[in-house]
Amino acid sequence: MKFSLLLKVTALFFNTSNQFTFPVDQEEPADFEKAILAAKWGKFHWMMYTIAITSGWSSMFETTTMSYVFPAAECDLGLTLEHKGLLNAITYAGMISTGFFWGYLSDTLGRKKLLIVGYFLDAIFVLLSATSQSFAMLMVSKFFGGFIINGPFSAITTYISELHCAAHRSNAQYVMGVIYSAGTLVLPLLAVNILPLNFHWKLSENFIIHSWNIYLFICAFVPLTSAVAFIFLPESPKFLMTTGRNEKALAVFRKIYAMNTGQPGDNFPVKVLVNEIELNQICNYKITANRTKSKAFLEGWQQMKPLFQGPYLAKIILLCLIQCFNMGSLNTLRLWLPQLFQAMNDYELNYNSSAPLCEALEVFKPNKILENNNKTIECFVNTNNYSVYTNSMIVCAVTILSYLVAGGVINKIGKKKLGVILGSCTGLTAMSLYWSRNSLSTLTLASMFVAGGSVMINTLLAIIVEMFPTTLRLNYEC
Numbered sequence: 001m002k003f004s005l006l007l008k009v010t011a012l013f014f015n016t017s018n019q020f021t022f023p024v025d026q027e028e029p030a031d032f033e034k035a036i037l038a039a040k041w042g043k044f045h046w047m048m049y050t051i052a053i054t055s056g057w058s059s060m061f062e063t064t065t066m067s068y069v070f071p072a073a074e075c076d077l078g079l080t081l082e083h084k085g086l087l088n089a090i091t092y093a094g095m096i097s098t099g100f101f102w103g104y105l106s107d108t109l110g111r112k113k114l115l116i117v118g119y120f121l122d123a124i125f126v127l128l129s130a131t132s133q134s135f136a137m138l139m140v141s142k143f144f145g146g147f148i149i150n151g152p153f154s155a156i157t158t159y160i161s162e163l164h165c166a167a168h169r170s171n172a173q174y175v176m177g178v179i180y181s182a183g184t185l186v187l188p189l190l191a192v193n194i195l196p197l198n199f200h201w202k203l204s205e206n207f208i209i210h211s212w213n214i215y216l217f218i219c220a221f222v223p224l225t226s227a228v229a230f231i232f233l234p235e236s237p238k239f240l241m242t243t244g245r246n247e248k249a250l251a252v253f254r255k256i257y258a259m260n261t262g263q264p265g266d267n268f269p270v271k272v273l274v275n276e277i278e279l280n281q282i283c284n285y286k287i288t289a290n291r292t293k294s295k296a297f298l299e300g301w302q303q304m305k306p307l308f309q310g311p312y313l314a315k316i317i318l319l320c321l322i323q324c325f326n327m328g329s330l331n332t333l334r335l336w337l338p339q340l341f342q343a344m345n346d347y348e349l350n351y352n353s354s355a356p357l358c359e360a361l362e363v364f365k366p367n368k369i370l371e372n373n374n375k376t377i378e379c380f381v382n383t384n385n386y387s388v389y390t391n392s393m394i395v396c397a398v399t400i401l402s403y404l405v406a407g408g409v410i411n412k413i414g415k416k417k418l419g420v421i422l423g424s425c426t427g428l429t430a431m432s433l434y435w436s437r438n439s440l441s442t443l444t445l446a447s448m449f450v451a452g453g454s455v456m457i458n459t460l461l462a463i464i465v466e467m468f469p470t471t472l473r474l475n476y477e478c
Helices: 002-014 032-038 043-077 081-096 099-109 111-130 135-161 166-194 211-219 221-232 237-242 246-261 276-282 293-308 312-334 337-351 357-363 386-413 415-435 439-467 470-477
Strands: 200-204 207-210 370-372 375-377
Touching: 032 237, 032 246, 043 081, 043 111, 043 135, 043 166, 043 207, 043 211, 043 221, 043 246, 043 312, 043 337, 081 135, 099 111, 099 135, 111 135, 111 211, 111 221, 135 166, 135 221, 166 211, 166 386, 166 439, 207 211, 211 221, 237 246, 312 415, 312 439, 337 357, 337 386, 337 439, 357 415, 386 415, 386 439, 415 439
Parallel strands: none
Antiparallel strands: 200 207, 370 375
């Protein structure tokens, strides 16, 4: 009964009830769109999205865990506000430093190999961060974590887009948005059960495991699970077609068709795929079949040239500016939300009353060890902060709901119009935070801002899928 209801919801979201009505000529070579439509939508995509859960969570965990670690690790690592700001930013510094590098590797190795290797390496650096005993060690591990995770983050977006027909790619982005938001919901759930624990395991004089170390250690299992899971998924058929491996691409389509329909793969109506190598050469993309790594490197740079020429130059400048401002404003607030909620919680604990956000921040000072008249005042962590985690969970729940609503209306409203509406509303919401008078209004406005900004980012990704050809998409997304 529950599974039947789930299928009905899926049919509404992806409109799966009437999408496969056109005949396929078995003799005529089919392009990617015809082939993926003929493979249908079903169990394979459910399996793919199930695996994508831990993949999406890996990216969110890498960029967001520090927000919950700060209050617990503040005394252990002697963190100041400057330290916290650097730790929030360093992951993104690692991501920025490797954008085009990962785009090249994805076009050389393929989506599947990059996802497996990328998530495995990310798990290693999360484990290193879990063993950190100093601010410097945590900084280094978080930088390389960002360095690594940028590859799988952009590859999973492209991979999932390339397993959907054009009509469903926009909704696929919103499904990933729900997965990302669910990851941010899991983090406070883990934090509320682990971080308040008074846990100190002394392995040596200079090596002590605290509750926040355990928290990060548990988070490492998420990318590790993703790396193992992607071993069982096929390579992107679009990538295989683009690199001239049509027989392998056809085998992937047959596998998808068999899983989705329950029929033998030999019944797949498409027997021949178009030669995209020839089509790309006509369009001056010059992609060689079964190319070497050096050849792929040269062709990769050749493919990126159109990004910096007309008609794509003006588009990419505009899109980069929009994405930069949106990501900057969203993450500035999102990554500091647990700390803001902690400040308001501490204010209410100390003054027994609610306060405007700005006033709570003015009296908030980070805990630190002070010396007064040769007496040491121990650093104190307020663990009576359940509301901090519940507020964070409410923000995440509102974001998930917003993705579900956006996925249902995007085809009716249109991507551009939806982006304009979201941008205007989130901007007004952010400005309204200045006049927030209590914790409830702060929570409400923060939820609206994070939800709107998050949906807008995925709306922009959906626009990119339509604006740029396959050979240029991953380079932009990186």
